[in-house]
Amino acid sequence: MSQARLVWRKSLNAVMLTLTGVAAFGVVSILFLILGYLIWNGGRSLNLDFFIQLPKPVGETGGGMANAILGSLKLLFLAALMGLPVGLLAGVYLAEFGGKVFTFVIRYTTDLLNGVPSIVIGIFAYTLLVLPVKHFSTLAGGLALAVMVVPITVRSTEEFLRAIPGSLREGAMALGASQWRTIASVVLPAASGGIVTGMLLSLARVAGETAPLLFTAFSNRYWSPGWTQPIASLPVMIYTYAIAPYDDWHRQAWAAGLILLGLVLLANMGCRLVLSRKGMTRSV
């Protein structure tokens, strides 16, 4: 091989490898840029009022997003209540009981549901829970979020249950336990760390969803009584305030964005750290 060709290959090697490194760190730095920008803009706007006051009339400065914070909590509560049990039990079925064909069908359908754009899920919740009762409601918003929680929870539950070695199951059965007893008293507790973190991650994921709430939970300038009234939520408020012209609203949108992102990132970091310490990896 000629010397020139070797030099060319070596320099190409150096250049391309450096570029890949640049790409990787470039992507990571975007994360820090986002965080930094939000902290810079949102941090200045965070004050006590933000957490305890209701929005003020249009054009007046001040006020806060107390109702939106509570609203997001209520919606997440409903999403957890309706979605997590379905996800958990379906995951148990797939991991412990399922026959070959049915398992494949359910798993495929779950992946399908996972890939449905959130706005289409919003349409679905609208046709189910808003049209028939002629009412925007917290329930409808909670349902939309619950439908999104299910596939993520199913996948992580199944994964962590499968990761429990068969020897544990066999040991329990050797002691005379029935299959369901084994699952309930032995397998589930063993996998509980992973399963719970999977659940938390799914909730963190839907906490930031805006599109499905736009025409289910709608929005509210006040506290939302009960579960059948429209309700404000952090993501929808961020959206509404961001596209408006009022500088004060922009300020509040940054603050809300910081809170939302902070909570989502904290949940994700916490969960993933716990999982990696247990030696489990999570697929996307």
Place this chain on the structure above:
Amino acid sequence: MSTTSTTLEHAAPPGAGPRAFVQRLRQGDEVAHVITLVFAAAILLITSLLVYELWIQSHLSRAKFGWAFFWTSIWDPNADDFGALPFIYGTLVTSIVSLIIAVPLGLAAAIFLAELAPRKLSDGVAFLIDLLAAVPSVIYGLLGIFIVVPLMRTVIGPVLKSVLGVLPTFQGPNYGVGFLTAGIVLAIMVVPFIISVSREVLLTVPRDQREAALAMGATRWEATWQVVVPWARTGIMGSIFLALARALGETMAVTMVIGNNPKVSASLFAPGYTIAAVIANEFTEATGDLYLSALIELGLVLFLMTFILNGLARLLIVATERGGGHPA
């Protein structure tokens, strides 16, 4: 026979009615089996109900426009005349632009993480990139409006115009919002998916492939690019399809930066519209059942697009992970 429960502690001594005991155990199992089966089937129910509702609620629009819906570009609520072309166009263009930016970037980063970086660094960076994937869409929209749009208007647009202004894709007035801006924001949103799936797929390539190439005198880069990456080719394709499916359905970030104009334009600087964005903007205001039905039909179209892409993506990724890579 004393017990009525099936707890372990009260297990009947052997010989004391074993058949009844076993029956009860089995019934417990049956019950658990049925309960979990019902919940698993609930997923089937939800999904079928979703498709059903989309189909039924769009029937007014399907009946009136038929297949012409797909290639009509009028969107005139006043005249009750609706066509999906501008939205399909916008959805595809923004997604393709985002892939053009995200795929090289993501693949390069994945190669670095899988091949070059020491394991600890790779895991740490992958962790951070997973965090990037968790950032909510509306936050990207927020940053899109206040950072990317002004940047596009003041820096990126003029630079592109001066360098590539001859191309029809970079002509016309530059407002800051438009297809290109939406594509850039989408690219940042989908790049974490490409990186994390490609990285995992690259890590499954058997060591001996790499080592064989290196043993024959290839440089690190050559071994990677000409041997490892082609081996993982199908899995990487899968990650691209996943990213594409994600980009197609993205709503909030896009609707905040695309300009909301239902027109098919050649220029990337022009404002446009995507399926998800028009549904988000106009759903609560669709006056008239045909209008609402047209929007739901758009939702059905979007669902079908993502369904097909996701299905293909999963197939490709599974095929690679099962060791079905092909040498170059």
Place this chain on the structure above:
Amino acid sequence: MKKAALSILLLLCLAVIVGAQNLAINAAGATFPYPIYSKWFDVYHSQHSNIQINYQSIGSGGGIRQLTAGTVDFGASDMPMNDDQMKEFQSKNGCGVLHFPTVIGAVVPTYNVPKVSADLKFTQKAISGIYLGTITKWNDPEIVKANPGVALPKDDIVVVHRSDGSGTTFIWTDFLSKASGDWKSKVGSGTSINWPVGLGGKGNEGVSGLLKQTPDSIGYVELIYALQNNIPFGLVQNADGKFVKATLDGVTAAASRAAKSMPDDFRVSITNEAGATSYPISSFTWLLIPDKFKDTGKRDAIKVFLKWMLSDGQQYNEALSYAKLPKGVADKELKAISKIQ
């Protein structure tokens, strides 16, 4: 972990209990009067703490739709419902809908031309040409001749309009249809139209937001949005040929004819009215109230609110640059409240 969950649960229960005492009324519609409505509902809530009226500004089109679908208790629109929409409402809800004018406002042509600080004058031809896409540059002769002495740049005009179903759009296009035969035949008027050119913003808020951030842009918003956000707006040539800037007097002058001869259903257009001082892009805006309510609590609360709105409420109008209703109109409305059953 358990304690946190418990306290969240308690908080939620509290929210339910506390909230249950309130009468919650939901409304949605026009963004045009959103500033004054949000002020009214806020003041009203502070005076009647058990009634909360949750108004979402999603555009007049949205207000009409949600009202017809029954998902809100009353709606708001800058465009009176046409006969077809009223028929649809009747068939879906088994009762009619009443229009109650609330304030009179103005739609102004706002612009963001960086090198120009003067108030620009727009002829009727200029505005219709810009929005038709036939006038594309700021230094077009039609604009220049109305603004002697102003140095207009040769930049492209960025046209901004509404992307959602908007009563403000209706008022604007109603004016354009009267100002230009071309516009009337090619585009027409309505809440959602097929725009020849331009970017779309969501709500008056979205258009104002786009204007602030896009140089060389022109858009149309309700007067208060231009004032609150310090966006310059121009003078418009009225039917008498005079250039008028939107003021409370100009708007009141435009409404004077309607004040004398208001139809019983209160549906009337006051764009392009005659009169030297009339501002040509003025309009009433209406609350759309069903004439039968199943929930008597809500019905009575709404009736009391309407009475308040027509008397005490009007004193808040002018501070937010909306004109008060002419006394004759307000009196007529007070009588019409009894039609709500």
